Amino acid sequence: MRQTKQRRIILEVLRGTVHHPSADEVYHQVRQCIPNISLGTVYRNLERLVQDKVIRKIVNTQGQGRFDANIIPHGHFRCVKCHLVEDLPFEVTFTAIPENSSWYRAREICEVHYEVTGICPVCKSKSQLAPP
Amino acid sequence: MRQTKQRRIILEVLRGTVHHPSADEVYHQVRQCIPNISLGTVYRNLERLVQDKVIRKIVNTQGQGRFDANIIPHGHFRCVKCHLVEDLPFEVTFTAIPENSSWYRAREICEVHYEVTGICPVCKSKSQLAPP
DNA sequence: TCAGTAATAGTAATTATTACTGATAATATG
DNA sequence: CATATTATCAGTAATAATTACTATTACTGA
Numbered sequence: 001m002r003q004t005k006q007r008r009i010i011l012e013v014l015r016g017t018v019h020h021p022s023a024d025e026v027y028h029q030v031r032q033c034i035p036n037i038s039l040g041t042v043y044r045n046l047e048r049l050v051q052d053k054v055i056r057k058i059v060n061t062q063g064q065g066r067f068d069a070n071i072i073p074h075g076h077f078r079c080v081k082c083h084l085v086e087d088l089p090f091e092v093t094f095t096a097i098p099e100n101s102s103w104y105r106a107r108e109i110c111e112v113h114y115e116v117t118g119i120c121p122v123c124k125s126k127s128q129l130a131p132p
Numbered sequence: 133m134r135q136t137k138q139r140r141i142i143l144e145v146l147r148g149t150v151h152h153p154s155a156d157e158v159y160h161q162v163r164q165c166i167p168n169i170s171l172g173t174v175y176r177n178l179e180r181l182v183q184d185k186v187i188r189k190i191v192n193t194q195g196q197g198r199f200d201a202n203i204i205p206h207g208h209f210r211c212v213k214c215h216l217v218e219d220l221p222f223e224v225t226f227t228a229i230p231e232n233s234s235w236y237r238a239r240e241i242c243e244v245h246y247e248v249t250g251i252c253p254v255c256k257s258k259s260q261l262a263p264p
Numbered sequence: 265t266c267a268g269t270a271a272t273a274g275t276a277a278t279t280a281t282t283a284c285t286g287a288t289a290a291t292a293t294g
Numbered sequence: 295c296a297t298a299t300t301a302t303c304a305g306t307a308a309t310a311a312t313t314a315c316t317a318t319t320a321c322t323g324a
Contacts (some may be wrong), residue, residue, distance in 0.1 A: 001292055001301095002289090002291070002301055003290075003291090004289080004301090004302065006303070007302090008301080022280090037304080038306090039281090039303080039305095040281090040282075040283085040303085040306090041302080043280090043281065044282090044303090045302095046238075047282095057193045057194075058193070059191035059192060059245065059247055060191060060193075061191050061192075061245070062189070063279095063280090064198070064279085065193065065280085067221060077239070080242060081244050081318070089232075090229070090230065090235070091269085097248070098222065102168045103222075106253040107209070107250050107252060107256060108250050108251060109213060109250040110251070111250075112247070112251045113191065113193070113246065113251075114245060114247070115242050115244070116245075117242045118240050118241035118242045120239060121238040121239060122202075124238070126239055133270095134269095134271065134320090134321055135271060135321075135322090136271065138271080138272070139271085155311085155312080156311085164300095168273070170272065170275090170276090171274095171312090172272085172274080172275090172312090172313075172314085173272060173273070174274080175311090175312065175313075176271085176272090179313095188316075193285080195311090197311085197312090248276045
């Protein structure tokens with residue numbers, strides 16, 4: 001993989017945030033360093049970095065893809081109101097997938113994604129204070 | 133929620149498959165009963181049924197949304213090659229989220245989504261037999 | 265039965281992402 | 295260091311997925 005300024009800054013931006021930004025949000029951040037960078041370049045590099053397992057793409061049920069520079073396995077909390085995404089602050093352990101099962105042996109397992117959805121503190125207090 | 137023929141058939145179709153279809157796939161199935169149903173109607177109803185927790189939307193990192201009539205909590209396996217999605221054939225149990233923690237009490241928790249990605253048996257054997 | 269209104273079909277618009285193309289610049293090799 | 299090779303880029307067009315709009319239809323409760 002060639003080293004380019006674009007790719008380096010994209011990765012720096014992603015590593016410099018905990019907000020799990022979308023491609024578009026990364027694009028706007030990177031534009032502060034490289035004003036004429038192309039949105040396609042951002043998409044291409046993010047996808048490439050995911051392929052090479054330098055970053056991860058976060059699972060979701062709606063909206064755009066979001067990216068995470070932290071590749072250590074961990075889960076996320078997603079607010080269904082404001083679409084905030086944050087890391088889960090505690091370990092979640094699963095019953096291990098039985099590696100000696102025929103199910104497991106018939107497949108190549110890559111990654112585990114898990115996400116908890118709900119209403120974040122800000123939106124929760126909002127809805128309690130001012131019901132429509 | 134009003135009972136309409138469209139909504140009933142959409143739900144019947146989803147309940148009649150284990151393939152976790154996309155909105156477009158549901159649309160084509162439903163067209164066999166209601167040939168002039170609108171794709172927008174399918175999207176609207178699926179989203180409405182998700183809201184009312186009659187069905188679930190499955191998390192994903194790419195491609196279209198997929199739906200599942202089975203609302204009992206369970207995880208999914210997704211093939212990164214052919215995009216097949218299937219239920220995990222074993223229970224997924226979590227260490228419970230600590231309900232007495234300040235983190236938990238500050239939020240309203242709705243759902244947990246769990247997905248394992250990898251290569252399915254068909255694609256695995258394909259790649260072993262005929263490498264490019 | 266019928267008024268009120270949620271839901272619909274058909275279509276247009278929006279959003280997110282990918283593909284294309286000629287130009288640019290990162291690397292490997294002499 | 296010079297330069298050939300080619301991955302990558304910017305800019306733009308195209309595609310895919312989903313949502314919004316509007317006039318019409320058909321549930322449902324009274």
